[in-house]
Amino acid sequence: MINRNPLTRRYNAIVLGVGAMGSATCYELAKRGRRVLGLEQYDVPHNLGSSHGHTRIIRLAYYEHPSYVMLLRRAYELWREIQARVGEQLLRITGSIDAGPADSWVFKGSWQSCLEHDLPHEVLTGRELNERFPGYQLSPETMAVLQPDGGFLAPERCIVAYVNAATALGAEIHGREKVLEWQPLSDGGVRVTTSRDVYEADRLVITAGAWDAHILDFLQGLAVPERQVLAWLQPLRPELFTLTNFPVFNLLVPEGRYYGFPVFGIPGFKFGKYHHFEEQGMPDQLDRDPHDYDEAMLREFADRYFPQGSGPTMSLASCMFTNSPDKHFIIDLHPSFPQVSFASACSGHGFKFVSVVGEILADLAERGETRHNIEFFRLDRFTGHDRRPETGDRHSMPPRSPVPGPRSLSGGHFDDRISTLAETGKGAIRPFW
Numbered sequence: 001m002i003n004r005n006p007l008t009r010r011y012n013a014i015v016l017g018v019g020a021m022g023s024a025t026c027y028e029l030a031k032r033g034r035r036v037l038g039l040e041q042y043d044v045p046h047n048l049g050s051s052h053g054h055t056r057i058i059r060l061a062y063y064e065h066p067s068y069v070m071l072l073r074r075a076y077e078l079w080r081e082i083q084a085r086v087g088e089q090l091l092r093i094t095g096s097i098d099a100g101p102a103d104s105w106v107f108k109g110s111w112q113s114c115l116e117h118d119l120p121h122e123v124l125t126g127r128e129l130n131e132r133f134p135g136y137q138l139s140p141e142t143m144a145v146l147q148p149d150g151g152f153l154a155p156e157r158c159i160v161a162y163v164n165a166a167t168a169l170g171a172e173i174h175g176r177e178k179v180l181e182w183q184p185l186s187d188g189g190v191r192v193t194t195s196r197d198v199y200e201a202d203r204l205v206i207t208a209g210a211w212d213a214h215i216l217d218f219l220q221g222l223a224v225p226e227r228q229v230l231a232w233l234q235p236l237r238p239e240l241f242t243l244t245n246f247p248v249f250n251l252l253v254p255e256g257r258y259y260g261f262p263v264f265g266i267p268g269f270k271f272g273k274y275h276h277f278e279e280q281g282m283p284d285q286l287d288r289d290p291h292d293y294d295e296a297m298l299r300e301f302a303d304r305y306f307p308q309g310s311g312p313t314m315s316l317a318s319c320m321f322t323n324s325p326d327k328h329f330i331i332d333l334h335p336s337f338p339q340v341s342f343a344s345a346c347s348g349h350g351f352k353f354v355s356v357v358g359e360i361l362a363d364l365a366e367r368g369e370t371r372h373n374i375e376f377f378r379l380d381r382f383t384g385h386d387r388r389p390e391t392g393d394r395h396s397m398p399p400r401s402p403v404p405g406p407r408s409l410s411g412g413h414f415d416d417r418i419s420t421l422a423e424t425g426k427g428a429i430r431p432f433w
């Protein structure tokens with residue numbers, strides 16, 4: 001047990017959860033000269049959350065909503081900044097394919113974002129795509145957007161890079177130290193109690209991923225963990241699944257929406273199905289073991305659309321999405337305690353934004369506002385609460401918070417508010433599926 005005097009351990013900011021978003025936030029705050037403590041319940045990095053599995057797609061063409069493109073431009077800049085700082089390639093450009101029926105939201109949405117933001121792109125039929133990239137075997141009537149800036153990030157290496165860069169700048173990061181509760185203080189700061197110690201800080205940033213709703217009660221039903229399973233199959237023709245011959249993809253077919261990658265990191269063509277079998281639950285209760293039936297469903301997809309990639313199984317893994325009702329992120333200040341900010345429910349598409357979310361969370365912690373447009377990530381689109389101060393300066397920090405009891409993290413359950421909240425949400429943002 002490490003024994004420290006909490007009164008001498010005051011930080012500018014504590015970051016709760018050092019996975020993807022938390023590691024980038026630690027770095028961004030340390031870069032600004034802030035005294036930062038990052039607290040992670042498991043190892044750094046680990047494979048029990050949402051940020052493992054060797055690859056995550058990044059793409060500029062964004063069928064989910066064209067508004068993400070501005071953030072993505074900054075995300076690309078910041079990914080290049082961190083990889084230059086640590087001297088390691090984290091981002092690989094392969095081009096990205098968004099494909100589906102001609103009238104599908106995946107194809108049309110991707111194309112729309114390219115047109116709206118003047119992104120270089122090509123529109124290909126299934127036949128043209130199969131000829132250009134023979135690892136693909138899509139039906140000829142499929143339509144695809146090929147956007148050359150797409151590619152993937154190496155998620156575990158990104159976390160390592162951010163943690164190393166943050167600690168080199170003076171951040172303290174503790175693995176295997178679980179946060180048990182947090183409490184707002186009368187001086188406007190926070191006190192955080194962990195499995196090892198007690199700390200105080202001016203700001204608390206909550207980046208606990210699938211555990212966010214344990215920590216922030218109001219996220220119950222709004223940030224819902226979901227089991228995912230990934231497969232790596234040995235390609236029968238490996239030369240078709242290399243970084244230069246196989247763009248990352250998002251593909252909508254009658255069986256569902258799938259995504260995949262060239263061979264990288266470990267052997268095998270990796271792919272998965274969005275929302276897999278739609279198994280939701282508490283993060284510590286979701287089944288982490290891949291089963292034969294998971295494998296069978298995934299293999300059926302590869303047999304049909306990527307037959308040259310559908311050799312022997314090399315690896316299977318499970319992971320967790322954390323979904324919001326409209327599948328857009330939730331990034332905001334705490335509605336009652338503005339010294340607390342959070343990022344949550346990145347709904348299976350958050351990793352590519354990690355670099356810019358780190359910047360946003362550092363802005364929110366420092367100033368209560370950010371230079372980025374995060375209006376469509378605000379919590380009040382679900383809750384209808386307006387936490388804005390009446391002064392009209394929505395981002396200024398209110399003077400002092402009331403001081404309630406500690407926020408214990410032990411409880412928490414998910415209820416069935418999702419559909420109700422989706423229905424009563426402000427409606428300005430359309431869900432994208």
Ligand SMILES: Cc1cc2nc3c(=O)[nH]c(=O)nc-3n(C[C@H](O)[C@H](O)[C@H](O)COP(=O)(O)OP(=O)(O)OC[C@H]3O[C@@H](n4cnc5c(N)ncnc54)[C@H](O)[C@@H]3O)c2cc1C
Nearest residue numbers: 017019020021041049050057179209319346349350351352
């Ligand atoms: C299978 C899969 C595929 C995906 N594919 C893509 C993709 O291709 N492209 C893309 O952009 N996105 C993708 N995503 C989404 C993306 O990976 C996630 O949005 C992102 O990794 C989430 O990061 P996070 O920091 O919120 O969560 P995590 O990285 O899981 O971090 C949360 C951390 O908080 C810690 N924590 C929780 N509670 C406590 C506590 N009480 N005390 C201390 N620490 C705590 C956890 O241990 C964890 O390390 C995918 C997700 C999955 C699961």
